[in-house]
Amino acid sequence: MGLGRAxxxxxxxxxxxxxxxxxxxxxxxxxxxxxxxxxxxxGLVQASRDGARRIHSRTPVGDALVT
Structure with a gap:
């Protein structure tokens, strides 16, 4: 994974x-x-819509990589 993504x-x-x-x-x-x-x-991030905005959050797999 690249530095920017990390x-x-x-x-x-x-x-x-x-x-x-x-x-x-x-x-x-x-x-x-x-x-x-x-x-x-x-599979590390998921996205959802909030009106016109796209909101991103980590998946459980993404959480496991960070902690």
Whole structure:
């Protein structure tokens, strides 16, 4: 796993939107979106809708990698 993806996964101790993750990590929005897509494909992150926002949280597998 790349450093950017690891930073995002570690930061998701609470559900956050893509833009919140970008602001908190200092990564570009497009970069965060790309990393989140890869993390979802790997089964480490799940996403849900909150109106127009997409909220991301770790799966149990993602939690196990961080702790």
């Amino acid at each position: 930073r995002l996964l570690a930061r998701m101790h609470e559900p956050l939107s893509t833009s919140e993750l970008a602001a908190e990590t200092g990564l570009a929005l497009a970069t965060v979106s790309h990393h989140l897509s890869r993390l979802r494909t790997a």
